[in-house]
Amino acid sequence: MSHTPGVRQAQKQQTRRALLDAALRLLEHQSLSSLGLREVTREVGISPAAFYRHFRDTGELGTALVEESFGSLHGMLRAIRAEQAGPDEVIRRSVEVTAHYVRLHRAHFRFLARERHGGVRSVRNAVDAGFRLFGEELAADLAAQPGYRGWSRDDIRMLADLFVDLMVATAAALLEAPPDDPQAEERIVDTARRRMRLISLGRQHWLDP
Amino acid sequence: MSHTPGVRQAQKQQTRRALLDAALRLLEHQSLSSLGLREVTREVGISPAAFYRHFRDTGELGTALVEESFGSLHGMLRAIRAEQAGPDEVIRRSVEVTAHYVRLHRAHFRFLARERHGGVRSVRNAVDAGFRLFGEELAADLAAQPGYRGWSRDDIRMLADLFVDLMVATAAALLEAPPDDPQAEERIVDTARRRMRLISLGRQHWLDP
DNA sequence: AGTTTCGGAGAACAGTTGTTCACTGACGGA
DNA sequence: TCCGTCAGTGAACAACTGTTCTCCGAAACT
Numbered sequence: 001m002s003h004t005p006g007v008r009q010a011q012k013q014q015t016r017r018a019l020l021d022a023a024l025r026l027l028e029h030q031s032l033s034s035l036g037l038r039e040v041t042r043e044v045g046i047s048p049a050a051f052y053r054h055f056r057d058t059g060e061l062g063t064a065l066v067e068e069s070f071g072s073l074h075g076m077l078r079a080i081r082a083e084q085a086g087p088d089e090v091i092r093r094s095v096e097v098t099a100h101y102v103r104l105h106r107a108h109f110r111f112l113a114r115e116r117h118g119g120v121r122s123v124r125n126a127v128d129a130g131f132r133l134f135g136e137e138l139a140a141d142l143a144a145q146p147g148y149r150g151w152s153r154d155d156i157r158m159l160a161d162l163f164v165d166l167m168v169a170t171a172a173a174l175l176e177a178p179p180d181d182p183q184a185e186e187r188i189v190d191t192a193r194r195r196m197r198l199i200s201l202g203r204q205h206w207l208d209p
Numbered sequence: 210m211s212h213t214p215g216v217r218q219a220q221k222q223q224t225r226r227a228l229l230d231a232a233l234r235l236l237e238h239q240s241l242s243s244l245g246l247r248e249v250t251r252e253v254g255i256s257p258a259a260f261y262r263h264f265r266d267t268g269e270l271g272t273a274l275v276e277e278s279f280g281s282l283h284g285m286l287r288a289i290r291a292e293q294a295g296p297d298e299v300i301r302r303s304v305e306v307t308a309h310y311v312r313l314h315r316a317h318f319r320f321l322a323r324e325r326h327g328g329v330r331s332v333r334n335a336v337d338a339g340f341r342l343f344g345e346e347l348a349a350d351l352a353a354q355p356g357y358r359g360w361s362r363d364d365i366r367m368l369a370d371l372f373v374d375l376m377v378a379t380a381a382a383l384l385e386a387p388p389d390d391p392q393a394e395e396r397i398v399d400t401a402r403r404r405m406r407l408i409s410l411g412r413q414h415w416l417d418p
Numbered sequence: 419a420g421t422t423t424c425g426g427a428g429a430a431c432a433g434t435t436g437t438t439c440a441c442t443g444a445c446g447g448a
Numbered sequence: 449t450c451c452g453t454c455a456g457t458g459a460a461c462a463a464c465t466g467t468t469c470t471c472c473g474a475a476a477c478t
Contacts, residue, residue, distance in 0.1 A: 220455075255457090
């Protein structure tokens with residue numbers, strides 16, 4: 001019996017996933033540059049040599065994690081896009097969406113926050129490129145909205161990148177807070193909301209004088 | 210001859226400085242958690258065992274670097290405070306001051322940006338505490354200014370922390386750009402200026418309706 | 419069916435790591 | 449001047465690292 005032609009590939013991707021998950025688990029308490037190849041395989045329960053069947057080195061594993069993490073982030077972008085509302089309404093809601101996604105994908109967010117300025121150049125560049133793309137897409141979304149009539153392309157981009165940076169900042173703050181302390185979390189979210197309100201005000205008066 | 214009573218201590222502090230400088234040099238291309246004790250002593254040119262005369266481990270060296278780095282940052286705070294001007298003028302000028310200090314203390318800024326979310330908990334906490342203090346001091350400065358009459362303590366703090374986060378973000382962006390490309394640098398500074406203008410507008414209308 | 423492909427095991431390798439130890443020799447107080 | 453202090457040495461240690469190699473067995477192809 002059995003010539004179903006996908007068993008091999010499925011098993012391979014299964015241990016690949018196990019490697020990624022193990023790495024993600026270990027990376028909650030350390031940074032990529034200190035993550036050992038043997039450490040990861042030990043966590044998974046396979047031999048060190050098997051690692052090379054999937055990645056050239058831990059750096060390559062890192063870039064794979066970057067792509068995966070930005071997958072989670074794009075879900076966030078779609079969620080924000082889905083809320084059809086005025087510009088200021090969207091801005092306020094984006095804080096809630098951020099908090100929600102941080103709770104959902106803690107490990108991914110932590111990884112991005114940590115490796116954005118981390119010690120592995122290739123990964124750092126990948127993260128940077130990802131955020132740049134994210135900013136571009138957000139800017140395109142904003143440009144399509146009414147309420148940004150009269151805004152220059154550069155100014156929209158500036159605003160989008162500002163949102164991205166603040167999202168990262170609040171996400172990082174949420175990650176630093178204990179995951180089961182809703183009070184600390186609420187304090188952070190509340191501050192983030194006020195930040196967004198201030199930026200909303202700036203946005204409304206951008207074309208004023 | 211010789212009974213000048215400070216030679217010993219001076220020599221000790223000299224190699225301590227050498228250790229800190231060597232570490233700072235190495236940390237431009239890697240993160241603290243991957244920094245080896247032997248690596249640092251090799252760079253300085255002393256035996257590995259000598260390291261223990263100064264620090265218990267690389268983590269302790271890290272916290273020492275945190276304090277030192279915040280020394281540079283406080284110079285920045287004083288420079289901004291020195292400029293006696295209106296609130297919006299100060300906000301705009303702070304971008305220039307930031308860029309200036311990043312150019313002056315590249316290694317320190319990079320270290321803080323990297324280890325703020327890095328893999329060594331004790332250092333991460335030290336960096337966080339430092340930024341918190343920095344935010345508090347900035348908030349106190351703002352509160353003393355006219356133009357913040359009617360602002361709640363919390364809102365001033367929110368604004369101060371917002372400045373800090375944005376300063377870190379622009380500093381990180383400047384660090385990512387090549388150090389000898391004034392054009393790329395100018396683009397980043399220009400974006401930062403527009404960000405600040407937008408926040409300035411939000412600030413002006415904070416108490417409006 | 420027989421044969422090739424390939425993910426994984428296990429052992430071996432040369433290096434490197436952090437930490438300890440007894441030591442040396444210049445400093446610094448008596 | 450003598451003597452204690454102490455920053456730095458150099459060797460030794462067990463533990464660990466990344467990488468390479470040959471081999472195995474099950475899946476896939478013909």
